[in-house]
Amino acid sequence: MQVIKENTTVKPLSGNGYTADADLEARSLDTMCVNESHKVHPWWYNFKYMAVGIVFGIVFVKAEIISWFRIQEMFRLQSFHMYGVIGTAVVVGIISVWLIKKFNLKTIHGEKIEFHPKKFNKGQVYGGLLFGLGWALTGACPGPLFAQIGTGALVVAVVVLSAIAGTWTYGYFREKLPH
Amino acid sequence: MLKQPWPWYVAGTIIGLIVPALLLLGNKHLGISANLRHACAACFPAGIKFFKYEWKKEIWNFFFVGGILAGAIIAAQLLANPNPVEIDPRLASELAGYGVTDHENLLPKELFSVESLFTVRGLIMLIGGGFIVGFGARYAGGCTSGHAIMGLSDLQLPSLIATVMFMVGGFIMANFILPVILSL
Numbered sequence: 001m002q003v004i005k006e007n008t009t010v011k012p013l014s015g016n017g018y019t020a021d022a023d024l025e026a027r028s029l030d031t032m033c034v035n036e037s038h039k040v041h042p043w044w045y046n047f048k049y050m051a052v053g054i055v056f057g058i059v060f061v062k063a064e065i066i067s068w069f070r071i072q073e074m075f076r077l078q079s080f081h082m083y084g085v086i087g088t089a090v091v092v093g094i095i096s097v098w099l100i101k102k103f104n105l106k107t108i109h110g111e112k113i114e115f116h117p118k119k120f121n122k123g124q125v126y127g128g129l130l131f132g133l134g135w136a137l138t139g140a141c142p143g144p145l146f147a148q149i150g151t152g153a154l155v156v157a158v159v160v161l162s163a164i165a166g167t168w169t170y171g172y173f174r175e176k177l178p179h
Numbered sequence: 180m181l182k183q184p185w186p187w188y189v190a191g192t193i194i195g196l197i198v199p200a201l202l203l204l205g206n207k208h209l210g211i212s213a214n215l216r217h218a219c220a221a222c223f224p225a226g227i228k229f230f231k232y233e234w235k236k237e238i239w240n241f242f243f244v245g246g247i248l249a250g251a252i253i254a255a256q257l258l259a260n261p262n263p264v265e266i267d268p269r270l271a272s273e274l275a276g277y278g279v280t281d282h283e284n285l286l287p288k289e290l291f292s293v294e295s296l297f298t299v300r301g302l303i304m305l306i307g308g309g310f311i312v313g314f315g316a317r318y319a320g321g322c323t324s325g326h327a328i329m330g331l332s333d334l335q336l337p338s339l340i341a342t343v344m345f346m347v348g349g350f351i352m353a354n355f356i357l358p359v360i361l362s363l
Contacts, residue, residue: 022231023232023233026228026229026230026232027233029229035206035207036206036236037205043238046242047242048204048205049201049204049207049240049242049243049246050243050245050246050249051246052201052243052246053243053244053245053247053248053249053250054246054247054249054250054253055193055197055246056194056197056246056247056250057247057249057250057252057253058250058251058253058254058258059194059250060247060251060254061250061251061254061255061258061285062184062185062190062254062258063184063186063189063190064184064264064285065190066251066285067264067285067286068286068287068290068291069264069266069270069282069285069287071349071353072270072353072357073266073267073270074349075346075349075352075354076267076269076270076353078267078269078270079267080187082187084186084187084188084191085187085190085194086191086327087191088187088188088191088192088194089191089192089194089195089198090195090327090328090331091191091195092191092192092196092198093195093198093328093329093331093332094331094332095195096195096196096198096199096332097198097199097202097332097333097334099199100199100202100203105203107203107204107205107206108204108205109205111206113202113203114206117335118320118330118336118337118338119337120336120337121320121337123318123320124326124337124338124340124341125340125341126319127314127315127316127317127318127320127344128315128319128326128340128341128342128345128347128348129315129344129347129348130311130314130315130318130319130348131311131312131315131316131318131322131341131344131345131348132315132345132347132348132349132351133311133315133348133349133351133356134307134308134309134310134311134312134313134314134315134348134352135312135323135345135348135352136348136349136350136351136352136357137303137304137307137308137311137312137352137360138304138305138308138309138312141211141212141312141324142211142212142214142215142312142313142316142322142324143211143244143322143323143324145309146211146244146251147248147250147251148251149251150247150248150249150250150251150252150254150255151251151252151254151255151285151286152255153284153285153286153291155291155292155293155296155305156286156291156305158296158305158306159305159312160215160309161309162305162306162309162310162313163215163309163310163312163313163316164215164218164219164313165309165310165313166215166309166310166311166312166313166314166317167216167218167219167313167316167317168219168223168225168227168230168313169310169313169314170229170313170317170318171219171227171229171230171317172225172227174227177318
């Protein structure tokens with residue numbers, strides 16, 4: 001949170017005219033990652049994230065994580081595969097985050113790596129349930145949707161547009177929903 | 180070797196390593212459904228507070244998702260599995276009962292095609308399914324990547340609750356509701 005305070009003093013107005021405070025408040029709604037870099041990098045530095053995405057996409061396809069069949073098998077308890085994938089990923093993730101915290105590792109640009117505790121709200125229950133229903137219907141969560149398109153299932157672009165519409169509808173009714 | 184489906188422990192390990200990769204490369208937390216929100220913020224914020232933020236600060240995530248798309252194209256073009264998808268025989272026979280018999284690719288063409296969009300079940304699965312994936316992910320504050328992978332890696336209780344609810348929803352849909360939809 002220290003960094004954020006710095007940001008408000010150094011840069012009271014952000015590019016679009018929102019104050020940095022309001023911007024942070026809006027971005028932190030429902031636990032979005034709000035870490036930002038205070039170093040100015042050229043835009044093409046973002047290709048490093050694309051490289052990681054490419055690895056993710058290849059694994060999605062080659063381990064059949066984007067398979068509608070695999071998701072059906074998971075929820076029917078007919079296959080261990082998806083439980084193995086998610087379980088292993090979580091164990092590796094837990095060890096990694098623990099190591100980063102323990103040794104106070106910095107990013108490759110020397111910045112501190114930040115974590116923000118998530119707050120419980122009822123959205124995790126109701127929204128989680130809705131998301132699960134959709135996951136079993138489409139056989140994909142948001143990441144795999146993009147990978148499905150990449151394998152040539154172009155009709156999934158319609159699913160993505162519908163998911164964006166769903167996100168927008170949530171934003172529209174957000175204040176009226178129980179949280 | 181590379182063309183065969185990869186085992187779960189290989190895939191799980193690589194996906195787990197994406198968490199520290201993003202953190203070390205630039206202090207970024209894995210979370211894909213946020214992109215759907217950024218798309219709203221970029222294209223049609225409509226004065227809604229939830230979409231009024233500087234989405235350009237999150238542009239790294241569009242690059243990340245672009246990478247996923249590119250990775251999938253690479254895998255499908257260069258590393259495609261020449262054999263049909265292996266499916267649990269119980270699932271195969273259940274699906275055959277609904278006329279879903281295509282096992283050539285990871286998505287059955289009876290359900291995932293433009294023609295399917297003009298059927299009742301296809302419409303519910305593709306449009307309805309996509310809608311609640313987007314709505315639910317944002318309502319829950321994250322999807323499988325943000326909560327189940329990143330949140331659990333950071334031992335966040337709200338993420339565990341969300342992950343459990345994802346699974347509950349999936350069980351209900353796959354076992355009780357989907358059979359009705361597939362028979363439409």
